[in-house]
Structures are given as C-alpha cells and as structure tokens.
Amino acid sequence: MAESDRIAAKTKFLDFLEEKNLRITAQRRAIVDTVFGTDQHFTAEQLLEWAKEKDSSVSRATVYRTLPLLTESGLVHEMDFGKDYKIYDPNYADHPNHNHIICDDCDKIVEFESDRLDQLEDEISTGLGFKVKTQQLRINASCEEMKRLGECKNKGN
Amino acid sequence: MAESDRIAAKTKFLDFLEEKNLRITAQRRAIVDTVFGTDQHFTAEQLLEWAKEKDSSVSRATVYRTLPLLTESGLVHEMDFGKDYKIYDPNYADHPNHNHIICDDCDKIVEFESDRLDQLEDEISTGLGFKVKTQQLRINASCEEMKRLGECKNKGN
DNA sequence: GTGGGTGCAAAGTGTTTGCAAGTGT
DNA sequence: ACACTTGCAAACACTTTGCACCCAC
Secondary structure (H helix, E strand, O other): OOHHHHHHHHHHHHHHHHHOOOOOOHHHHHHHHHHOOOOOOEOHHHHHHHHHHHOOOOOHHHHHHHHHHHHHOOOOEEEOOOOOOOEEEOOOOOOOOOEEEEEOOOOOEEEEOOHHHHHHHHHHHHHOOOEEEEEEEEEEEEOHHHHHOOOOOOOOO | OOHHHHHHHHHHHHHHHHHOOOOOOHHHHHHHHHHOOOOOOEOHHHHHHHHHHHOOOOOHHHHHHHHHHHHHOOOOEEEOOOOOOOEEEOOOOOOOOOEEEEEOOOOOEEEEOOHHHHHHHHHHHHHOOOEEEEEEEEEEEEOHHHHHOOOOOOOOO
8 A cells, every 4th residue: 555545534534523423532543543544554563552652642542442433434344253352344345345364373354355255245145145344354264375485484473 | 953953063073072181061061961952052141041940050260261162163153243242153063154244233143155255265275385274255134135034123223 | 978060150262342531633 | 812722540341360169081
C-alpha cells in the first residue's frame, strides 16, 4: 500500500468522524496516525503500544473504544484466526475483498486476492437467500514449504 | 446425519480415547453421548447443560477439558463467528469440508458444501506454498430474504 | 495401586463500562 | 456551554488451572 493511499484512508476516516459528529481528539489522532501509518496487521494491544509512542496519554480504553469506529468505517477489518486476540488489518481501503492465510507455527499472515473466489462466495450466499454482510475465508496452515525455503522462522511456540 | 453415523462417530471417539490411553469415565460418556446424540451446533455452555441432564455430576471444567479432545479427534469442529463464544459442530465425521453462513440477526446457521469452493481454496493455498491444516469460510449475513419468507424470527437483539 | 480424571473455586485474559473530570466545537 | 471523550479501575464473559480427592484400568 502506497503512502498516498494511507494518507487518503486517514482522511476518509477523519471525514467519517465528522459526518457522525464525533470529535477529533489528540488521542484519536494518535491512534489514526498509527493505524494508517503502516500496512501491518496489529492487535489491540500493539495499537495501544504504538499509539502511546505518539501520545502517551492514549489509554487502553480509548483504543478499545476507537477500534469499533475504525471497523465501522470500513477502512479497517477485524479478523479472527482462532487465537485469543483479534487481528486488525488497515489495508481494506483499496482491497476490500482480500483474504488471508495464517501460519499456525510462526503466526505469519499472507494476503491474497482471488476474483474467482469472491465471485463463487457471492453466488453461493445469494443462492441460499442471504444478504451478505461480511465474509472471511480463514485458512490456518503450516508453512512447511516456506520453512524449506528458509522463510518460516517459527517465532514463538 | 443419520443415527447410525452418529453412533459410528461416538465409537470412533471412544477408540480415539483408548489409543491415547485416556479413560472412559462416566462424565466423558455423558458428554460424548450428548455431542453425538444430536446434529445440532452447540456452545460449551449448552453442552454443559445438556450433559448435566444425563449425568448431573458433569462440571464445566470437564466440559472445557473434553472439548479439545473432541476437536483433536477431528470429529467435532470448533467455529468462530465473531461472537464471544465458540460454536461446535458435530457433523464433521461425514462432511469434513462443509462451510457455514450465520445470520447476525437471529444467529441461525446454515451449512453448505461446495466442491468448487473447496477445490479453489486448495489450489490457492498450495499455490502460495502452504500446507493447509484447516480452512473455514465464515460468512456473516442478514437473512432479509428469509425474513420475507417468515423464517427469521430475529430472536434476541 | 497408580496415574489419569474430577469438581470446585480462584485465577487468567481480552474486552467493556461506570464515573467524575476534561475538552473540542 | 454542552455534549462528547477520556483515564482509571472495577466489572465482565468465557476459559483455564491448582488442588485435594476420586476412580478406571
């Protein structure tokens, strides 16, 4: 994701706040700068840590109160890979339909897009009479292939 | 799922316990009878409640200690739809690759299978160099169509 | 007999919330 | 000014765990 896209996403979110008559506080600014200052996935706890570096007055409560706004705006997606924490992805402004594979060994996440997959998912859902809100293909894998290539460091575990 | 299949699944699980030198206790028997006595999805709390009807000595701790064994055996799958509890599905013995759509309004879950989807998922994962462990397509939807047909009661919320 | 299993209640973990004080508009 | 926001710490909901007793094998 190019820096210009990230700045655009940030602007969109500030507009989103304005539309909802929500205030742009110093804490929210720090959080937003953090979120759209990277294309990395993050947890609530990581966001708190990073945002605190920009503004030490940011508290855990504010992070947890801001995350729903970020996801509601559609600019950040919440993902659940069966770990005990949720992972947030700030790359949805440009690629709203991408999917993820997570390596259960090293927690590495790889993003991918597939038009065929999206199309098939829509087809099935509509065929079953549902109005789709969100869909998430979650693939848990072990990157044994990557290990062979020397890319899986097996951090943790 | 036919009753004969459920009995087969139960037998498989008891074999699984034996192979691992784990004991078949009265409490585990009550839990297993419950799990494979239905084809309904359930939560940990529901399982506790149902199992207690068969054997009132079953405790929450034992349910939580048995669930990992059930999923490890491959006969029950753990699913996460972003609610604050996990949902367990005892129908994996016969249909290991089925997927789910959940209605965020009424919590209704519909199962479906799609060979094309499974095939495409495999293709993509393998292409990215991963050895797939599990894959779960999670679709959150609102069954507005079903409401029109009078099937969505919008329980709760 | 012994090593695994159990219930209980306390502890853990990620997240939410009540409250009084603070602040953007 | 007024309503929205904040930090703090207590509260929550689900799940895990230490311990002493119990029981399947």
